[in-house]
Amino acid sequence: MHLYFLMIFFAALPAWFLSTLEGWITVDCTRAAVSSPMECTVGERFAFSSRNTRYATWKARSASLHRHDRRGSSVSYQLVLSTASGEVPVLRSSTGSDKIERIARDLNAAIGAGSTRFSAEAPPDSLFWFASFLVFLFAGVGALIALVGKRSGKS
Structure with missing residues (x-):
């Protein structure tokens, strides 16, 4: 005991x-027609739980927060999706993974190219x-x- x-x-x-x-982050998007928004499911896996949210996405960007203090500097990233109701930060908390910038850039390229599917993952x-x-x-x-x-x- x-x-x-x-x-x-x-x-x-x-x-x-x-x-x-933040643990693993996955973004899976599909759309029926080029003129419609991408339906993106953002999956977040934490140490002891997970969360999946769905957004109708027109555009994506990565917001970075730079911190400077006595011990040095750090950068954290947040994935921001543009929806019909405005910009939505989709991650529960910012992450130190710079792969979020790549995901936002690649998702915008897929939306601009008229792709019907997009998938990406960022490790912890x-x-x-x-x-x-x-x-x-x-x-x-x-x-x-x-x-x-x-x-x-x-x-």
Whole structure:
């Protein structure tokens, strides 16, 4: 019982951090006629859940947010789709993956060329993988503490 408690206790903070990060992002679009908008399904897979949303898309762009602080600078990206009701940021949170810019550029090229299908995927950025590693590392440390604590108590 103590083993499970310590594993969960130590892994809780990195697991929460991991749950705030974007995982895999997929964009699948189709349309019936060249004059109609692309019906795009944006799939977001997070560490512990997923979300699929659908938009009638006329145009796409990537919004980038540049941050500068004492530790350096970073860039995060958001996919913005132009729909009949205006521009809609479609990702739950910005991601560090610059593949979002490529997806927006390629989707605009497909819309402009009159394509009836478009598909793209962006893998998670490196911070997602680092947070995943931390979850397993912290859970392992919790298990190690619980196992070593059991052995020293028997002596």
